[in-house]
Amino acid sequence: MLSIIIISLIILSTLILGLLVFLNNPRDRVNQLFLIMIFWIVVWQLSNFLQNEQTAVEFSNILLRLDFMSAILVGYSWIAFCLRFPKPGPRSLRFLKTIILLLGVVFAALSFTDLIINDIHFQDGAIRFQEGVLWIFYILTLVSFFTWAFCNLLFKLIKLRGIERVQTLYVLIGSLISSLIAIVVNILFSNVVTIDQSRIGIYGIIFFILFTAYAIIKHQLLNIKVIAVELFAVLLVIITFLEIFTAASTSEIFARVIIFIVTLVFSILLIRSVLKEIKRREEIEELAAELAQANKRYEKINKKLQKANVELKHLDDAKSEFISIASHQLRTPLTAIKGYGSMLLEGDFGELANEKQQKAIKIMAISSDRLTNLVENLLNISRIESGRMKFDFKPGDLNKLARDVHDSLKKNAEDRGLYLKFKEPEEALPPVEMDDEKIRQVVINFIDNAIKYTKKGGITVSVFKKGDHLECCVADTGMGVSQEEQSKLFKKFARGKDAFLINTEGNGLGLYVANMMVEAHKGHIWIESEGEDKGSKFCFSLPLADSETGNKLVEESKKEEERRVREKGEKGKLQVKSKEQESKKT
Incomplete structure (x- = not known):
């Protein structure tokens, strides 16, 4: 009795999930495919459960074959759904879709022949069968269907961003767990497990329901609020409409008609209001998701800029150090040039022969003065930029x-x-x-x-x-x-x-x-x-x-x-420590 209650709740939950998705937008192809998949899941759940019930022994043969037929159709509908969820895939896959459809239809039909399963019987209270000649091909096709669907969903997950990525992740996890349990327990080891163990596959569907429901409630996969308001409004309108026919007098009919009209108008306005609110919320969420992505991009750019800034600072420090060293190296020969030039002009090495020589040495002295000033400026720039310039205030x-x-x-x-x-x-x-x-x-x-x-x-x-x-x-x-x-x-x-x-x-x-x-x-x-x-x-x-x-x-x-x-003291300590370590080594 307990198993019947549990299975009934799971099947009911599965149906409600499918209807919620479909009613969210009945014209949407994704929602239609999801409802078709849910239908075949429910067929598989019912046939899988009833085939082992003693009250349905006379139908066990048909139910077991229906079990295998619905399993392959669940696989096909799952592929069709994944190819379009949350966004349609490339049109170049049409040829493959046709092949998958043909394989699904062929194996679904062959499920009612002895080519896949035969010699169906009860043993130790559980239904058993013999594998047909096409059994291995059936298993490979079924596993391929689910594998391809999951790989397709996984590739989409890598490319998706924002709320669509989160939604797809939860649907992928839930369906993967449920599918693995169902395939292993009810297909690969269906001839080995007991009746209670065989129903683990049906119970495993709860993971798909829970993860998908979480995606719906937590991450707005569907507009549940709209569906709830619509159902409430429709129910209210139906009740007020039926109340008209239970009126006992003309005045009561008139009053109930007024109530019906008011209820109808109120329901329409309520639904419109909710739709507007949800539309605004979705726009805000989209903007928030875009802003979050933009912030992430800016953070990455900012980190790159910070890294580049550090590298540039190192380069600038190296440049300043180079200028400082080069300038110091230039000062020595410039001082000598300037000094000897002055001594030549003053006659310390003897009188210069003519004015032409004096003019040349004067030009040399002026040029060395100019170069000395340049070197001094470069040194000052290097000192200030590196923080080594000393000031005596x-x-x-x-x-x-x-x-x-x-x-x-x-x-x-x-x-x-x-x-x-x-x-x-x-x-x-x-x-x-x-x-x-x-x-x-x-x-x-x-x-x-x-x-x-x-x-x-x-x-x-x-x-x-x-x-x-x-x-x-x-x-x-x-x-x-x-x-x-x-x-x-x-x-x-x-x-x-x-x-x-x-x-x-x-x-x-x-x-x-x-x-x-x-x-x-x-x-x-x-x-x-x-x-x-x-x-x-x-x-x-x-x-x-x-x-x-x-x-x-x-x-x-x-x-x-x-x-x-x-700093000078610390540097001195480090130098002393380094020398002590070197002396110990020697």
């Missing part, structure tokens, strides 16, 4: 520093027919927090550039207080700078559009180094110009020594120095 007189640079370069300006003025401040200026050597280099760069790129007129240098900063400006009457080029001048290797026409020796590093030096002082650097041929004014600002920014600069400088000392 202390209160200093920016006005005096600017005046000293002005005095040292005044003759250069006069030699080119230009004036170089220094505008003294009206009152004494407070000290700023600075590294004297680095800021001197910035001022030299500003004034030297102004001299090189000014044809007539001159240059004015001024220092003045503005808020909690001092500003140093170098204004010239030279070629000027367009608005477009102003933002580019402080970048590495950047030069003005027509700068090479006036000065061919520039390399575009001076202002870049100046910018880095000023930024390291927590200052600001900028250019002011009304346009080409209207002159320009290069300025930078530094924080006052007693200002909040100045104090912060000193504190950070101390921490950086402590860090360097600590």
Whole structure:
């Protein structure tokens, strides 16, 4: 009795599952195929169960053959379903589908002959049979049907994304477990197992039902809410319609007709409302799935970018290290060239024979000076970018520093027919927090550039207080700078559009180094110009020594120095440890 109840519940659950899928969209080919497959599963369940019941002994022969026929048709309908679920496969498989259909029909028909099974009888209360000559071909065909279907579903699973992938996965797992149990128990070992054991195959269908139901409920394989509302609405309309015929009077008939119409309208509106809600939800879920996929792609791209950034940083560090080493190697011969050139000009090795020799050595000295400046700029860039640049911050007189640079370069300006003025401040200026050597280099760069790129007129240098900063400006009457080029001048290797026409020796590093030096002082650097041929004014600002920014600069400088000392100490310990290990080995 218990087995009858269990089988009845399983068959009922299978039918309900098939009807739910079909009613979700009766015109959908996938839903139709699913219902056909469920029909043959139910036929197989009933025939498999009843063939061993003593109350149906007289039909055992027909039921067993129906069992084998429905099994092969389940296999065929399962292939047909998998080829279209969740999306149709390629049309090139039509020929194979035709062959599968023919094989399914042929073996289904042969199930009622002795070619597959014969000599059907009862033994020890269980139905038994002898394998026919085509038995092995039947088994191979059945197994091939299910194997191909599962492989097709598995290949689709690899390509699918989002909710369709999850749905397909659950359907695949559930059907695979149920099919394996049914084929092994009810086909391969059907002549060996007992009656109770033979029904394990029927019970195994529960896995297919549970996994598919989970996909339906948890992952919206079907619009269960729509189906439930539709069934409820139809039932309500039918009841109110039938109530009309049970009315005892005309007034009662009229009232029930009104109720029926109201119920009908209400049901239609309810179904429409639910459909709209589900449509919105599906759109949101699709967008959420797309967003999730996009996020994954962005995460992958971000990881690749981070990896590339690390590699670029390593390359940049290697480049800076190379420039630093190369620059150091260049400084030694340049110092020798510069020194010996100066000694030759001063006559330390004897008087030069003629002016031509003197001119050649002067050109050599100028070129070595230019190359020395380039090397120094490259070294400074390498040090700053690698964090190895040391700054000696202390209160200093920016006005005096600017005046000293002005005095040292005044003759250069006069030699080119230009004036170089220094505008003294009206009152004494407070000290700023600075590294004297680095800021001197910035001022030299500003004034030297102004001299090189000014044809007539001159240059004015001024220092003045503005808020909690001092500003140093170098204004010239030279070629000027367009608005477009102003933002580019402080970048590495950047030069003005027509700068090479006036000065061919520039390399575009001076202002870049100046910018880095000023930024390291927590200052600001900028250019002011009304346009080409209207002159320009290069300025930078530094924080006052007693200002909040100045104090912060000193504190950070101390921490950086402590860090360097600590790292140097740790590096020394590692070197000592390494030497001790080497001595132990020897």
